[in-house]
Every structure is written in structure tokens, then in C-alpha cells.
Amino acid sequence: MRLTLVALILSLASPALADTEAVIRDHILPGQAAFSAGTRALAEAAQADCTAAALQPAYNTAFDAWMGISHLRLGPVEEAGRYQAIAFWPDARGLTEKTLRRLIAEEDPVVNTPHGYAEVSVAARGLFALDYMLYDEDFASYEAGSYSCALVQAITADLADLAGKIEAEWLSGFAETLRSAGQPGNTTYLSAREVTQALFTQLTTALEFDADQRLGQPMGTFERPRPKRAEARRSGRSLRNVTLSLEALRQMASLLAEPPPAETLAAFDMSLKNAERLDDPAFAGVETPQGRLKVEALQQNIRAIRTAAIEEVGTSLGVSAGFNSADGD
Template sequence: MAVSFTAPAAADDFAALNEVVVADYLLPRYEALADAGSALDAALRQGCGAGTLGADASIAAYHEMADAWMAVQHLRLGPSELFLRADRIQFWPDKRGITGRHLSRLVTEADPAALEPQRFAQGSVAVQGLPALERLFFAPPEGADPAFACDVAVAIGANLKSIAGGMLDDWREGPTPYAAVIRSAAEGNAAYMDAKEASLQFAKALRAALVATTDLKLDRPLSTSAKAVKPRRAESWRSARSLRNIRINIESAEALYRDGGQAGFAALLRRQAGGEEVDKNIATAFAQARARLDALPDSLQAALDQPEGWQHLDDLRSHLRDLLALLSGPFSQTLDLPLGFNSFDGD
């Protein structure tokens, strides 16, 4: 049976894509992040109020906040880029050990004034977010006063709540909410010439999720052989969630690609000449990556400790590189969305 295709993707197609990404993908995820920030703040205040830094509720709230962040970590546009918000939520990779040094200094000096909200938010980004909180929970600095360490954790929780809430507000409220900026791109505005340029930002975010996963989260700890592994280069290794992070990254990337009904990336791709085959290959690559991840524990170190653990992780890396090649090549070319580079390239 003959297969018919529409004309190449037009302005209306990209405008529809932008609308569905904002309404059904971005806003729900930033709402979840803001909710997680509020829950973390409350849990830390309650736990430290009872004199317990690592209370079960606080640890669970940390993981929920980390989960919510992993779902938007790749979205380096608009409100995420303002006020160093992304770095303040997660200063990583930290190749020079800045978080450890700055956190040790903070808890050793034990100056309550350093935790005043405005001063804390304007201080070192390395101690403001999830990596510093992870250290306090799972590898506290030696000699730290437990009471002040709790105060630091509470300051981090309040800061994360403020940052997450600020990003959500900037997306949907105020005189120029960024959701409206995306939606008005079809008419042209200060940020985008047209709807296609805004769609390109989302395509770059899709690619960014794969670049960060392969280049930063797998290449750095896995190296080139099982004898050269450096598991402490993995993201969130102290809380044993390095592969949990990657799982959420891939799920979120796949949702950005596949969801959205007839307005989403996958459906738009299938309407282009040759796009059905490209979509089939992308779907297969996502499925292969998910299958590999489903067979692995949350911890990269635990995965490495399994028989043939390094090989399984290397296979995962290979599947993700295949997926990245599909996005950078056939996906980009078929939709005429030149992806170029982004903030994760070359880190």
C-alpha cells in the first residue's frame, strides 16, 4: 500500500509542538519539582527540629527531589538558566572537589550568619544544592557539629524550595511568563524568531539528555576498560543512585520525544518523507536502553560488582550512543532542526 506524506514540517506544526511540550511536558515536571522542593524543606525542618539530620523522611524527600530534578535536568533554557539556578540545584560534575572543600569550611566555621537565606543563596553554588545535601546525609565532613550540620541542611532545603518555586513561577506567572514566550514564538519575539526556533530548543534538550548521560554519567566513571573504572566519578554515587538518575533521564527524554499525540516530535517525524523508518529506529534504541537499565541496580558500583558488570554498563553506553547518533543525524536532518552544541557538550 502506498504511503503518503504531508509537506515538510511547517510553522503550524512547530507551533503545535511547542504548545503540547509546554502544557503537557514542561509545566507538569516543574510543578513536580516545586512540590518536591516544598516537601524536602518541610522534612528537613521536621527532622532537624527533632535533632535528626538523616531521618528516614528526610532521606526519602531527598530522593524525591533528586528524582524530580533528573526529569528536568536536561532543560537548560529559560528560567533554568536564570540566576545560575541549574548549578545551584546541582553543582556537578565537580572535577576539583569544590563541594567538599566549601562544605567542610562552612560546617567547620559554623557561622549562623552564613545561613541567612539571601547570603546563602548568593554564596558558593557548590554548597547550595543536592550534592552538598547528599554529602551531609551520606558522607558528612569530619568534625562537623551535628546541630550546625542540621542547620546547613535546613538552609539547603529552603534554598532548593525557593529555586524550584522560582523556576515554576517564571514559567507560568509574572508579566512575561516563559510559557507565553514559547507560545508567542510563532509571531516572533525577543527570544525566538519563529516557532521553529523554539522547537529547536526542545530538540536540543532531547539531545542534551543523551549527551549528559553518555559523556558525563557513563564515560567518566567507566573509562575504557574494567581495570580503569573510577566509580566515584559517577553522579550521586554516595547515595547509590547513579543509575537511577540515568533511568529517569532516559524516561524523560523518551517522553519528550514520544508524547504529545499528533503534535509531538515522534508523530511529526513520522509525517515526513523517510520519517517512519527513523522513528522506528529511535523507538528500538530507546527500548534497548530501557531494557539494559531495567536489568541493573540503582547504584553504578553495585552494577560493577556484578559478574560482567562493566560489560553490561558498556553495552548500555553503546545503545545510548546509537540513540544519540540517531537524534544528531536522521532525526535532526529529517525535521531540519540543526542541533549543534549545548551546555553539556565538552564538560
């Protein structure tokens, strides 16, 4: 009731524009820089010691950085399938495992070709290929000097190259494309309102992805839970990814609207508290009724954030939830 009243009051005022500069300066560019630095450090670590145990800390640092920007499905990351090359998930058909097994069995020399790994299937690239190589018992026991070692070095170098190019393109062009919306020569965004819509859509789409995919995939159905479909379950990151995503989205929401959207931020805070209480890092507990209930409660919390954001932030900005690019339809 309170949110509906807030939305009604806001609807009577002239719609504001998103604080695009604040989102770019304080959220997008620092996030891109952190991911670029994290993946570069990971690639350098792989050259020094490619073994799984040695790389796990740098891998988690890079993945943490990715969670700060994984909701930004616009601009350079959308070019040439880069997003999928970084984060090929969900993977219901098990293509990552199949492709990695084939590469290792054949000892495909593509790992030895400079930049050649960029031509490999996205299923064997990026963070989720590394989740297998560094944590899965069938893959992670390789030794230095082995083909798997060279494969990990190729994956990390490719990932660092992707992240570096994405950051560079934000700095050299796409940030200005957002800033210059509506100006002559900008054919991507014909008005500042289009940028507001695009940024707000990133927020609502990501919240939907957290609820429906990051939680919905392992939940499956009551009769058939699917804990093995949890994101990054091998590294035990499934819940951490949800938490980091919510933290990043909370920051973005706080920057989008002025004044800060109190109801929306309160909904974020409730979800983050409930996530902190959930002692189930890989969502293995969904196989029990009690464990599933806890994850389902968090899912409902996240859906409540999205509702609050649409009614409060969206109404104040005069925009709607928009197209969900993560659905691919």
C-alpha cells in the same frame, strides 16, 4: 540501514514544527511543578526533623523530580547560575566536599541569614551538597540542633526557593515566550523554527550527557576506572538517575514529533530494558572488566538513541543536534 531510509524519506517532505504546546503542557510544566513541590516538601521536612535518616525519603523524591526536568537547560533555570546551584556535578575537583567542610569548621553564620545562603558558592548548594550531608559518613552523623542541622535546613530552603522561582517564571512568562515565537515583541525566539531547534537540542544534548558524563565519568578508562566519580553515588542513585533521565527524554521525544518517532522510541525502550537488567546502582562494577562491559553496553545503547533521534526526529523537524550547552564550549 532502516534508519537511513527513514531519514531519506522524511527529508523529501517539508519539515514539520515541534508540537511546542504539547511539550509545554504535558512535559515541561508538570515537571517543573513536581520539582517545586518535591523541594518544598523536602524543606518542610528539614524544619520538622533535620537528621539525615529522616530526610532521605524526601530527598530522593525531590531528586526524582529533578531528573524529570534536568535536561531542560533553557529559560529560567539558566538565569543567574541556577542550574549549577541545583546540580553542581561533575565535580572532579571535589569542591562540594571542600566548601561544606569549610562552612562547618567555621560555623559560618550565613546559614542563619534569610535568603543569605543564595550567596554561597554553588558547590555547597543544591542536590549534591545534600548528597554529602545526608549520606556521606563524614557528614551525615550530625544531630538536631547542630550547625550541620542548620546547614541542611539552609540548603533545603534555598533549593525550594530556586525551584519555586523557576516554576513561577515558566508560568508567568517563559512558556508564553516559547508559544509566541516569531510574534512582535518576542526577541528571544524570532520564529517557531527556532523553538523547534531549541527543544530538539535539549533532547540530543541530554542524551549526550547521559552517555558521556553519567556513564562516562565513572567508567573513566579501561586502565583507570573512576567509580567514585559516579553521579550521586553516596545515595546509590547513579543508575536510577540514568533511568529516570531516559524515561523523561523518551516522553519528550514522543511529544516533539507527530507521528511518534517509532525507531527512536524503540531505541529508548531497548536502553531502558538494559538499564533495568544492570544490577549496579552506583556503577561500582566498572572496576571489573565484566562490570565495565555492561555499563559500556548501556552507553552504546544511549548513543544509538541519539543517532536515531537525529536521523528520525531531527530530519522530520528539519533541525540538527545543535550546540551542546552542557559542554560549556
